[in-house]
Amino acid sequence: MSDKPVLVKCLVWDLDNTLWQGTLTEDVEVRIREEVRTAITTLDSRGILQSISSKNDYDEAWRRLEEFDLTQYFLLPKIGWGRKSDAIREIADQLQFAYETIAFLDDSSAERAEVAYHLPQVRCYQAEDAGSLVTLPEFSPAVVTTDSRRRREMYQATFLRDAERTSFSGPDADFLRSLELVMNVERADQDSLSRLAELTARTSQMNATGVRYSENTLRELLDDPDHEVLVATMTDRFGPYGAIGMLLLQMYEHVWHLKLLVTSCRVISVGVGTVILNWLSDQAALSNVHLAADFRPTGRNRLMDVAYRFAGYSDEECSCLAKIGKASGQAEISSLHLIPERRIPPTTMRLVTPQLLNMRTLYAI
Amino acid sequence: MMAEDKTPTAAAITENVLHFVEAKTKSSVWPDADIFESGLASSLFALELISYLEKSYLVSIDGDDIRLDNFRTVERMTGLVLRLKGLAVPHDVG
Numbered sequence: 001m002s003d004k005p006v007l008v009k010c011l012v013w014d015l016d017n018t019l020w021q022g023t024l025t026e027d028v029e030v031r032i033r034e035e036v037r038t039a040i041t042t043l044d045s046r047g048i049l050q051s052i053s054s055k056n057d058y059d060e061a062w063r064r065l066e067e068f069d070l071t072q073y074f075l076l077p078k079i080g081w082g083r084k085s086d087a088i089r090e091i092a093d094q095l096q097f098a099y100e101t102i103a104f105l106d107d108s109s110a111e112r113a114e115v116a117y118h119l120p121q122v123r124c125y126q127a128e129d130a131g132s133l134v135t136l137p138e139f140s141p142a143v144v145t146t147d148s149r150r151r152r153e154m155y156q157a158t159f160l161r162d163a164e165r166t167s168f169s170g171p172d173a174d175f176l177r178s179l180e181l182v183m184n185v186e187r188a189d190q191d192s193l194s195r196l197a198e199l200t201a202r203t204s205q206m207n208a209t210g211v212r213y214s215e216n217t218l219r220e221l222l223d224d225p226d227h228e229v230l231v232a233t234m235t236d237r238f239g240p241y242g243a244i245g246m247l248l249l250q251m252y253e254h255v256w257h258l259k260l261l262v263t264s265c266r267v268i269s270v271g272v273g274t275v276i277l278n279w280l281s282d283q284a285a286l287s288n289v290h291l292a293a294d295f296r297p298t299g300r301n302r303l304m305d306v307a308y309r310f311a312g313y314s315d316e317e318c319s320c321l322a323k324i325g326k327a328s329g330q331a332e333i334s335s336l337h338l339i340p341e342r343r344i345p346p347t348t349m350r351l352v353t354p355q356l357l358n359m360r361t362l363y364a365i
Numbered sequence: 366m367m368a369e370d371k372t373p374t375a376a377a378i379t380e381n382v383l384h385f386v387e388a389k390t391k392s393s394v395w396p397d398a399d400i401f402e403s404g405l406a407s408s409l410f411a412l413e414l415i416s417y418l419e420k421s422y423l424v425s426i427d428g429d430d431i432r433l434d435n436f437r438t439v440e441r442m443t444g445l446v447l448r449l450k451g452l453a454v455p456h457d458v459g
Contacts (some may be wrong), residue, residue, distance in 0.1 A: 009408075055411075169391075170391065170392075171390055171391045171392035172390055172392075173390065173392070174392055183390075199379060206408075212380030217431070268407075268409050269407060269409050269410075270407065271408070271409075272406055273408055295428060302412060303408055303409060303412050304408075306408045306411050306412045306415065307408035307411075309429075309431040310408055310411050310431070310432070310433045310436075311433060312433075314429050314432075315428060329372055
């Protein structure tokens with residue numbers, strides 16, 4: 001049984017006499033203590049989302065938060081007159097977070113009791129503890145990555161984007177183009193490893209083999225000159241998506257072995273996998289090497305099989321396939337083959353990528 | 366709803382698939398238009414097409430039949446279905 005508490009993924013703040021000193025409807029002025037402001041920005045930088053549950057008039061309360069320059073930190077604020085346990089349940093459900101990962105901060109013992117009664121898994125804190133929350137283990141994730149620091153932005157972007165897509169009436173291709181998507185493919189660094197390990201473990205549909213790679217394994221591969229560990233991140237005009245794809249390549253003289261391709265289900269309808277495969281084909285064509293891609297049917301990843309085959313990979317034989325090693329203990333993995341060609345750049349997104357020139361081929365000339 | 370039809374005609378298949386593609390892409394499409402050229406080259410869309418054809422016509426689309434060329438236009442998809450059901454009219458032989 002682990003001693004580590006469950007990490008808080010979202011803290012819900014009360015406003016009157018909690019976030020600010022004073023009661024909006026009664027006091028001439030309400031003020032924010034410096035330690036509260038620090039708590040908000042610190043939790044935000046740790047990737048802990050924040051929301052609001054307050055019994056107030058929405059417009060007045062939100063205007064006051066705007067004057068404090070704090071509105072950007074709060075997602076899905078519930079400011080109105082209903083029960084706080086209902087508000088918190090809505091927040092958790094909309095974020096798709098388990099109730100045990102939600103924390104609630106309120107000066108009123110009656111409100112805390114109401115929430116504790118209806119949502120016993122939610123952890124309640126007293127208002128005077130606001131300044132010291134950041135020292136508690138449940139608010140202190142062990143690892144803070146680039147994606148954690150941007151987590152709030154990513155959620156905000158998702159809400160805006162989804163709302164826009166629902167109300168968009170034209171062809172889907174036009175909607176995609178209107179997003180102004182930019183995908184960056186880069187060589188992974190230490191910072192991306194935990195996110196990449198998570199991608200290999202949690203993605204099932206756009207996952208070529210279902211083989212999981214731990215952070216340690218990925219760290220060793222990062223240092224190995226024969227391997228390329230690439231991470232794809234994406235942004236659009238609403239904001240960042242974070243890391244949404246990964247490639248693991250082993251580079252041989254005449255063939256590149258794509259041992260794993262994973263893309264996040266969040267971007268499944270955007271065609272990321274196809275764009276990556278077309279780029280890889282283009283790079284391989286420039287380097288005059290063949291491509292071999294591992295695939296293992298998992299019962300959930302037919303989508304990846306389709307992506308590979310639509311990119312031109314097939315079951316054809318080739319002598320280069322004899323040269324690539326088989327992952328030990330993974331008997332059902334087959335290698336699809338492609339003689340790559342130059343490909344035109346994507347039309348639905350801008351692509352920023354490294355050069356994967358085959359160094360051995362270069363020096364052999 | 367489609368009635369169970371063991372020998373669909375090319376025209377019927379084309380019309381059916383056309384409706385599906387137009388509904389999915391929210392745009393109008395000619396039977397011979399390259400539906401993947403506009404940048405909708407998403408494998409999700411491709412999988413939806415494959416699943417639709419498999420369910421509607423009780424065929425299995427596997428291995429090297431899963432190729433962009435077979436799905437590039439509604440006409441090509443009609444041809445694929447006819448071939449898989451053994452209903453294709455052979456081209457000039459010899």
